[in-house]
């Protein structure tokens with residue numbers, strides 16, 4: 001009888017656990033991250049220079065033309081980590097985003113686990129790859 005109770009309890013709790021695991025919609029979270037990153041992309045409060053990412057990487061990073069300081073759009077330029085001439089080192093995509101927050105935007109570096117950094121990186125990556133979290 002006791003064993004049966006333990007088995008039933010286990011089944012009930014693991015059932016609960018797995019139904020929670022299924023309730024999380026990862027793709028929806030990725031889409032939300034990209035959407036929030038798009039807002040941050042045009043938000044001057046990331047820095048102190050009055051600029052946004054969009055000041056230089058114009059048309060939300062989708063332009064084939066150069067913006068301020070010869071900054072380009074991101075479409076089709078994917079391959080990270082890559083050599084980043086401004087910093088004279090190889091960087092991951094989030095390091096490149098962080099570099100542009102600290103330097104051209106004169107902002108404070110974000111913590112590496114800050115969701116703003118994740119979201120901006122999600123947005124920029126979606127332009128590089130054309131992946132809008134299908």
Ligand code: HEC
Pocket residue numbers: 041046051052053054055056057068069070071072073077082084086093096097100101104105120124
């Ligand atoms: C004052 C202009 C300026 C601003 C503002 C700026 N950047 Fe940049 N960024 C540059 C320049 C110049 C480069 C190097 C040339 C290039 O790769 O387009 C660069 C390079 C990059 C790269 C690497 C491009 C590649 O494929 O090698 C990324 C990613 C990037 N910036 C993201 C951002 C993000 C995100 C923001 C906003 C937080 C931002 N930048 C703000 C000027 C700027």
